[in-house]
Amino acid sequence: MGEERKNMISQYIANGGSREQWKELGFDYLQFIEIQKGIEDGVDVTLYADPAFSAAQMKSIRLGQKAGLDVTRIANPDYDFMQMEEIKAAIVAGVSLGDIEDPRYDYSVMREIRLGAEIRYDMSRYALMGYSGNVLRQIRFARKADIDISFFVKEGFDEHQLNELRLGIEHCVDVTRYMLHEYTGEQMKQIRLGMEAGVDVSQYALLGFSSGQMEQVRLGMEHGVDVSVYADPFIDAIEMKEMRINLEKDDSAYSLDEMQSQQILIGLSQGLDVSVYADAKYDYSQMEQIRIALEHHIDPSRMLDNHLSSRQMEEIRRDLEKNV
Numbered sequence: 001m002g003e004e005r006k007n008m009i010s011q012y013i014a015n016g017g018s019r020e021q022w023k024e025l026g027f028d029y030l031q032f033i034e035i036q037k038g039i040e041d042g043v044d045v046t047l048y049a050d051p052a053f054s055a056a057q058m059k060s061i062r063l064g065q066k067a068g069l070d071v072t073r074i075a076n077p078d079y080d081f082m083q084m085e086e087i088k089a090a091i092v093a094g095v096s097l098g099d100i101e102d103p104r105y106d107y108s109v110m111r112e113i114r115l116g117a118e119i120r121y122d123m124s125r126y127a128l129m130g131y132s133g134n135v136l137r138q139i140r141f142a143r144k145a146d147i148d149i150s151f152f153v154k155e156g157f158d159e160h161q162l163n164e165l166r167l168g169i170e171h172c173v174d175v176t177r178y179m180l181h182e183y184t185g186e187q188m189k190q191i192r193l194g195m196e197a198g199v200d201v202s203q204y205a206l207l208g209f210s211s212g213q214m215e216q217v218r219l220g221m222e223h224g225v226d227v228s229v230y231a232d233p234f235i236d237a238i239e240m241k242e243m244r245i246n247l248e249k250d251d252s253a254y255s256l257d258e259m260q261s262q263q264i265l266i267g268l269s270q271g272l273d274v275s276v277y278a279d280a281k282y283d284y285s286q287m288e289q290i291r292i293a294l295e296h297h298i299d300p301s302r303m304l305d306n307h308l309s310s311r312q313m314e315e316i317r318r319d320l321e322k323n324v
Contacts, residue, residue, distance in 0.1 A: 009049050013039060030055035038062045047075045056081035064088050073097055082107035090114045099124040108133025116140050126153070134159035142166050152179075160185025168192045177205060186211035194218045203231055212237030220244045259284035267291045276300060285310035293317045 005025065012021055016039070022032045034055050038045040043065035048058045060081050064071035069091050074084045086107045090100050095117040100110045109127050116123030116136070121143050123136050131139075131153070138159055142149040145166070152165050164185050168175035171192070178191040190211055194201040197218070204217035204227075216237055220227040225247040230240045256264070256278075263284050267274040277290040277300075289310055293300040298320045303313045 010046065013045050013049060026051040028055070031058060034058035034062060038065075041066055047071065050077070052077040054081065057084060060084040060088065073101060076103070078103040080107070083110060086110035086114060090117075093118055099127075106133055109136060112136035112140055116143070119144060132159065135162065138162040138166055145170055155181075157181065158185065161188055164188035164192055168195075171196055177201060180207075182207050184211060187214055190214035190218055194221070197222050203227060206233070208233035210237060213240055216240035216244050220247065223248050256280050257284070260287055263287035263291055267294065270295060276304070279306075281306040283310070286313055289313035289317055293320065296321060 008025065011017070012025075013035070019029075019032055022035065027035065031051065031053070035045055035049055035058070038048070038058075041062065043062055045062075047065070048061040053061070057077065057080070061071050061075055061084065064074065064084075067088075069088055071088070073091070074087045079087070083103065083105070087097060087101055087110065090097055090110070090113075093114060095114050099117070099122075100113050105113075105127060109132070112133050113123045113127055113136070116139075119140070121140065123140060126136055126139055135153065135158070139149065139153060139162075141163075147166060147169050149162060149166055149169075152162055157165065161181075161183070165175050165179065165188070168178070168188075173192055173195040175192075177195065178188045183191070187209075191201050191205045191214070194204070194214075199218060199221040201218075203221065204214045209217070213233065213236070217227050217231045217240070220230070223244075225244060227244075229247065230243040235243070260280065260283070264274050264278050264287070267277070272291065272294045274291075276294065277287045282290070286306065286308070290300045290303055290313070293303060296317075298317065300317070302320065303316050308316070
């Protein structure tokens with residue numbers, strides 16, 4: 001920036017330059033607003049009164065000064081807004097800026113170095129190796145849980161895979177069952193959840209299954225249905241889900257809930273032939289209408305259709321009662 005230009009900017013800051021004057025110097029409207037706010041706040045506007053700073057960068061520098069921080073370290077247009085925010089957070093936390101203030105680092109990398117320093121763990125060595133912020137995040141989580149995942153990091157597993165390997169170790173499952181680069185993080189997750197639930201994951205821990213298919217096979221096994229009916233990589237996950245739900249419905253036909261059982265007990269106490277309606281395909285309100293019909297010595301055969309609502313059954317029962 002030329003000396004004459006600097007002098008004009010200093011003059012406008014001191015005397016309150018107009019919108020048009022700032023525009024002539026290359027500042028857009030949002031930058032002008034941040035300069036005006038800085039003047040109003042009484043901060044050192046000269047630190048950011050440069051068109052090279054975006055309005056967001058200007059705001060970060062301005063708010064940092066308002067908070068009483070030494071923002072000279074971030075008053076550099078090479079840092080984007082998010083990087084500036086991370087360096088400010090490091091200043092507040094008392095973290096050494098030497099490990100963080102590198103414009104080549106994404107803000108997420110800066111964040112992990114900062115958070116690692118807060119638990120007294122040096123993350124900068126991984127940042128220097130070029131690992132992403134998401135990978136560094138998994139390393140930090142593992143460190144907090146006293147788990148070493150450095151082997152998996154060196155082997156090139158991505159952040160999603162590292163997350164599942166870390167969780168597997170934390171939950172004491174055999175991660176070697178899914179420790180393959182070919183598995184996505186979501187596939188690893190389904191295998192991990194299956195082992196945690198105690199099901200035989202060998203039935204779906206196959207590369208031919210998508211994570212969605214794995215999930216449906218796992219859920220079926222957890223719910224006790226015969227998954228061999230649909231555990232086929234040529235059946236898509238949506239169809240698998242429909243088949244699983246239908247199988248679960250079929251299995252539930254053999255169990256009665258408390259309300260259904262109550263209707264059967266009432267019938268037994270009155271000496272009725274409860275076998276007529278003691279079937280889980282009828283809900284309790286349907287059972288009730290059939291029971292009432294039996295109590296009134298009415299043949300309920302016209303009512304024995306579980307697709308009829310209880311209201312429809314009641315209408316049929318009342319119609320039959322007229323002929324008794």
